[in-house]
Amino acid sequence: MYTPLLLPLLAKLAATVSAQGASLSVDATQRFQTVDGFGFSEAFQRANQIIDLPEASRKRTLDLLFSDTEGAGFTILRNGIGSSPNSNNDWMNSIEPVNPGSPSAPPKYHWDGKDSGQVWMSKQAKKYGVKTFYADAWSAPGYMKTNNDDSNGGYLCGIRRTHCSSGDWKQAFANYLVKYLHLYEQSGIPITHVGFLNEPDLNITYASMQSDGAQAADFLKVLVPTLRKAGLGTNVVCCDATGWLQQGDILYELQEAGGEDLVNVVSSHGYQSQPSLPFNTDRPVWQTEWANLDDPWTAAWDHLGKTGEGIVWANYVQQTFVQSNVSAFIYWIGAENSTDNSMLIRLNGDSVEPSGRLWAMAQFSRFVKPGAVRIAASSTKEVLHMSAFENTDGTIAIQVINNGHVGTEASVSIKGASGSAKHVQPYLTNSDHDLTVLKKVSVENGNFVSHIPARSMISFVLKK
Structure with a gap:
């Protein structure tokens, strides 16, 4: 392997x-x-929450996330590729918010140079030595989908078992992703990994797009040649299902449809079913999103024995590497102004409070670097x-x-x-x-x- x-x-x-x-x-x-690294995301406008901090608090947050002496020394940043026409409800802005009229019409790109704060966040990460940037699309823009909405599920027009009066949007979405990668490249951030699905087994009220493995293969057969024609050697990641069992099913369908050879990394989240046995693949496997979403904020390492505490996550990380043979572990949110328990660091006004979960991950990420075996x-x-x-x-x-x-x-x-x-x-x-x-x-x-x-x-x- x-x-x-x-x-x-x-x-x-x-x-x-x-x-x-x-x-x-x-x-x-x-x-x-071989290990590819450890990381987190600041998608859905969370990066802007760090930008808005006073300078001392902002530096403290960045040090906790990236420093090898003061914090966790993370080596992967996961960015969200926006699909929404605006940033209401903390959504991520699309680089093509207006329907050009048809799949073959010239696209009308709009780039603000900020990308929901993620360009700034990526530049800060790069200063600390981060070299792995994973950009992932939760959805295509709504006008490219069966439901004409970037939220509430729906499918990319043109993949099998879909019919859209507007036509086949597979090539247009591939071009959209290439444009996004080129915009980051021009901003001084080379995106090393790109994904086009996030939890495709889930229909949810924010940016989401459904797909099975065979449908993912349909798009991969367009995306990968488009990337290479554009001179991009970006690694392709698929498919970020909600859990290990769910991704196993999608992977089987992907393999049966001839899509596995087009994928560089197989990816899954840990929510609906936790990492268990290794996947049946010769590709590196990444756990790309997982968090405690149910409990109120706690910074505790070990207090009430609840799943959001640090020692629990220390075991999760270790088991994921040992039992599932993953090459990367990416937590959901690094830092956030919130009262829930989904982040590693709580931003509360000007205060910056790291959790036991951060230090649990730091026990690995500080000392296990990309290329380790x-x-x-x-x-x-x-x-x-x-x-x-x-x-x-x-x-x-x-x-x-x-x-x-x-x-x-x-x-x-x-x-x-x-x-x-x-x-x-x-x-x-x-x-x-x-x-x-x-x-x-x-x-x-x-x-x-x-x-x-x-x-x-x-x-x-x-x-x-």
């Missing part, structure tokens, strides 16, 4: 939890998927969950989550840490610590001993 990095094979790492009689092991000779890690103790990654510079990051409660603290002895590392650097997150740098632990003959408190997560970073 993935080509291993041509790095020297490292010696096997073995770990033992002496107090509980459990065994933790990391084996750098067993290599799995997941390596084998396992635990015989059910409350201790592990993952491990080797970065392109040879750094190994080991994540251990202790899901046990008081009385289950684990003393961990990790043996065989090969290479020239003399120390391992632990970083702790729990109810009292947010990615706190702990005292370095000495490595002797490839061995070191550390301690993981209950209801906590530690990332151990070994450098050659």
Whole structure:
């Protein structure tokens, strides 16, 4: 499925939890998927909420999202490609708000250079070193669809099982996406990945467009040649279904219709069904949107055991990489002025409040960078969950989550840490610590001993 990095094979790492009689092991000779990164979105005018902050608060927010010393060090930004004629209700503006009259008529593009604040956000991300920009369309403009509305579902005119008196709009929508990519390129932001569907199994009252896998293949057979003819090597992503089971069905239909070869990345959200088994594909897989949408805001790491708390999301991220072999994990909203729990950072007036979910993701995104390879890690103790990654510079990051409660603290002895590392650097997150740098632990003959408190997560970073 993935080509291993041509790095020297490292010696096997073995770990033992002496107090509980459990065994933790990391084996750098067993290599799995390559990581593309971790990220978030500021779509639907959320980027403008950051822009409107006072300068100090704005910088604090950006540092929490992108900094490798102050925050999460995210490496992917997901932008929304607008389809709405205006920005009412925080909708995303279309670059072609007026129907040109027919699919073959010259388009009437309108570009404000801001794109709902996302151009500014992308430029800030680029300053921090972000290189992966994923632009995704929730819908085509309404006049290109069966329901003549960019909201409330409907289908792109011209795909199978549709009939529109206005004609076949597949090529016009492909041209629309190419124009969007060129506008960003002219703004100094090369979009690396593009998607044309968002939750196509859902009919909703905001921008939405329905499709099954076979219908997605119909459009891909127009989009990909159009991209290449325009000189764009942009990676194509499909199909961002509401959940893992739903995307599995769409993927099967896509494969049966001959569309998989036109896709560079298979994508899904985690809402309706959580990431579970790997998809049956040789393409990299991204989890491109997931959040806690049901609860009121909480910044807690571990308080009431609810699904919006940080330790829950630490487990979600880890399980998604280990069980589903994803190459990227993208949360829904990075920062937002709201009272719900859908964002990683709450903007409240001039205040900026990071959540336990942010630090849960930071335990991975700060230390696992694009190009890293997941390596084998396992635990015989059910409350201790592990993952491990080797970065392109040879750094190994080991994540251990202790899901046990008081009385289950684990003393961990990790043996065989090969290479020239003399120390391992632990970083702790729990109810009292947010990615706190702990005292370095000495490595002797490839061995070191550390301690993981209950209801906590530690990332151990070994450098050659």
